[in-house]
Amino acid sequence: MLSRILQAKFSLPPQRLLQANFSVYSKLQKELTVPEKISTVEKFQFPRKTHSINDIAKNYSNLKDNQINVTVHGWIDSKIKKISKKLLFANFRDTDDGNIIQIIVNNEELVKKINKFRVEDAVAISGTIEMRHMKGDEAGQAAVWDLKVSEVQNLNHASVIASQLESLKKSSPFDFPPEYRYLQLRQPEFQTILKKRSLAANTIRSELIDQGFVEVETPLLFKSTPEGAREFLVPTRRKNAFYALPQSPQQYKQLLMASGVPKYFQIAKCFRDEDLRADRQPEFTQVDMEMAFATHDDVQNVIEKLICATWNKVRDLPIFVPVGDESLEAFDVIKHEHFPKLSYIDALTKYGIDKPDLRSTLKFQDVSGYFTDIENKDFPVVEACVLKNPPSDAEAFEKLVDTNNFKSRVPNICVIKTQEDLNECLKDIDVATVDESKIPELQSLLNLEIGDIVAFSTRAEFPYENPTPLGRFRQQAIDAYPDNWRRKINGQSLENKDIFVASWVINFPLFSPDEPETVPNAKYPQYDFDKLVSTHHPFTMLQLEDYDYLLNKADFTKIKGDHYDLVVNGVELGGGSRRIHDTDLQNYIFHNVLKIKEPEKLFGHLLKAFESGCPPHAGFAIGFDRMIAMLLGHASIRNVIAFPKNQSGSDVVVGSPSKVNDERLKDYKIKIR
Secondary structure, eight states: OHHHHHHHHHOOOHHHHHHHHHHHHHHHHSOOOOOOHHHHHHTTOOOOOOOOHHHHHHHHHHHHHTTOOEEEEEEEOSOOEEEETTEEEEEEEETTTOOEEEEEEOOHHHHHHHTTOOTTOEEEEEEEEEEOOOOGGGTTSOOOEEEEEEEEEEEEOOOHHHHHTHHHHHHOGGGSOGGGHHHHHTSHHHHHHHHHHHHHHHHHHHHHHHTTOEEOOOOSOBOOOOSSSOOOEEEOSSTTOEEEOOSOSHHHHHHHHHTTOSEEEEEEEEEOOOOOOTTOOSEEEEEEEEEETOOHHHHHHHHHHHHHHHHHHHHOOOOEEEETTTEEEEOOHHHHSSOOEEEHHHHHHHHSSSSOOTTBOOOOEEOGGGEESOSOTTSOEEEEEEEOSOOOOHHHHHHHHOGGGSSSOOOEEEEOOSHHHHHHGGGGOSSSEEOGGGHHHHHHHHTOOTTOEEEEEEEOSSOOSSSOHHHHHHHHHHHHOTTSSBOEETTBOOOGGGOOBEEEEEOOBSEEEEOOOOOTTOSSOOOEEEEEEESSOTTBOBOGGGGGGGGOGGGGGGOBBSEEEEEETTEEEEEEEEBOOOHHHHHHIIIIISOOSSHHHHHHHHHHHHTTTOOOEEEEEEEHHHHHHHHHTOSOGGGGSSSOOOTTSOBTTTTBSOOOOHHHHHHTTOOOO
C-alpha cells in the first residue's frame, strides 16, 4: 500500500521503496548488538531549551546586542543547503508552534556534522542571534534574524521516509499517507488544530464548572441496548456474555440525576458501528451534560453561554442570529435573550431540512394551488425555490444539478435564459401539471425573470423525508454559489468563513413511522405507520400540551417531543431533550407505542432508579469533533482528530482492528466461521 502511494506521488525507484519499507525489518533480521555508547547516550543527555522561536522574535534585539546564547529544540524542516566547507544553511522548526527559522553554520566541523542530518531529524541547537543582511530589493522590509549555530546535538535521526514526504509539507499537508500520521501531526497546521481543540475543551470545562457543573466519568463497558446504530460488542470469558461500548452516556447520566448530582458533565468518548463518511467516526467525542430539576429553557441558557464563550475564546468571533428574512446580528444575551427558535415543521416547509443554513436567504414557496394531477398523492405539496440571477459559472451549475447529490428524486430545474424559457419552463414539470391559465400569476408570485433558475418538487403535508428534494437543492445552491443570497450584517456582507449563525430547532415529532430499507431506484420514500420509532431516543419527554394524544394510537404521530437541536451554519451541532422520569409513562411508551420487547430486561435499572424519587431532568450533548471542524473551517472531522479511523474503520498507524488467533478466541468462547 505505502509503496504504491510513494511511487505514485514521488516516482521513487524500487530500490528506494525497498529501503523505505524494509529498513527496520532488515535491522531486526541482523544479529542485535548493544548500540555504540557515546552516540546513544547523547540522545538522552541534551541541553535544556531556553527559548522558543516566538520568545526570540519578541526579544531578538536584546538577545543579539548582548550576544546571549539560546537553545532551541525541534526538527530539521527541509533539505540542508551546503554552500561550502565552511558555510551551511538549513531551516529549523521548533516544538512550540511549528515556527520556522533559518540556521547558519560557518564552522567547518559543524558543517561536516550537520550536512549528514536528514529532514525531520530531532535536534537541540544552541547559538546566537544574527541579523540577516537584506538585499537591495528588500530594503525597507521588516528586520529578519537567523540563528548562528555554535553547538548542535542530533537527538534522533529520521528515516528516509520523512525526506520523501517533504514536498507534501508545503504543497498539500493534508495529503500525507495515513500510516505516517505522526509526521503529519508535526506540521504547523496540525499543531494549531491540536492546540485549538485543547483550548476549546478547556474553555468548555471551565465554563461549565463556573456554572456549577460536576465532571463525572461514566463507564465505557456498558450493556447492549436497542438505541439506534449498531454497537461495538466486547466479549468476556463468560459464555454468551458481552459488554457493549456506549453510543452515548445517556442512561448513566440519567442514573446520575437519580443519584443526587444536580449538574453533570463530561467530555465523553462514544462509539457507533456505522457506515463512515467525512463527518462520522466509529469513536467520537461529545460534550455531555444533564441538569436535575430543569426544563429546556435552563439547558438552552447553559448551551448558549457555552457556545458563545467557546467561539470567543478560540476564534475571537461572535455568534450571529437571524433578524427578519434578510439580516444578521451578533448575538447579545441582553438584547436577544435566546437564540431564535424554529419549529421542525417550519424548518421543513421553508428550507426543506431540519438543520437549515440560515446564512442564506433562500426559502421555498408553496405553489400547490397552481398545479393539478399530482404524481404521488402521498406527496401533494408542490413547492418552488428561485435562485435570483446566479452568476454564469459552468462548474457551479454542474454541482447544482448533479443527480448524484440527490437521495432519490431530483427537482425539476429550469434555467431561464430567454423569454421563451420564461413562458415554457413551467409547463415542463413532470411531478404535477400546471394550470396554464394561472401561469402569469405564478410567474408574478415567484418574480421570475430572465437569468433566474427555478426548481420545483413535491413533499408530504407533514414531511418525514429529510431533507426533501428541494431542501437538498437549497444545500447544493448554497454550496455552489457561496457568495449569493446571503443575509447582510449591518447592510454589508462578511466572508462566510467568519460567520456562524445559530438557531434552535424545536417541536420535532416524538415518534416517526419506520422507513423500511429503500427499494433500489425508488422515486419516493415509503413509511410504515404501523411501526413507530423514536425520532431521537425513547427517553425523550413529550410536549405536555400533546399528552392526550397518548390515549389514541391514531394520534401518536401528532405528539411533539420536548426536544431541541442546536443548528449552526446548517450543521446539527448538538441535541438534547427533557427526559421522562416517570416509570409508568416510560413503561407505557416502551410497551404501547414503541413495542420494545422485554424493556424491563433492557432498561430495568433505569426504571428502578425512576421509582426512587428521581427528579425531573433535561440535558444536551454537543458533537465535539464536528464543532471543532466547523470552528476551524475543516470539512472533515478527520482533520481535527489526532488519530482518526479511515473510511473502512481502520487505524493504519497501529494496524487496528487486527486479527486474533484461535487460541485466544477460545478463552472468549468465540469461533470464526
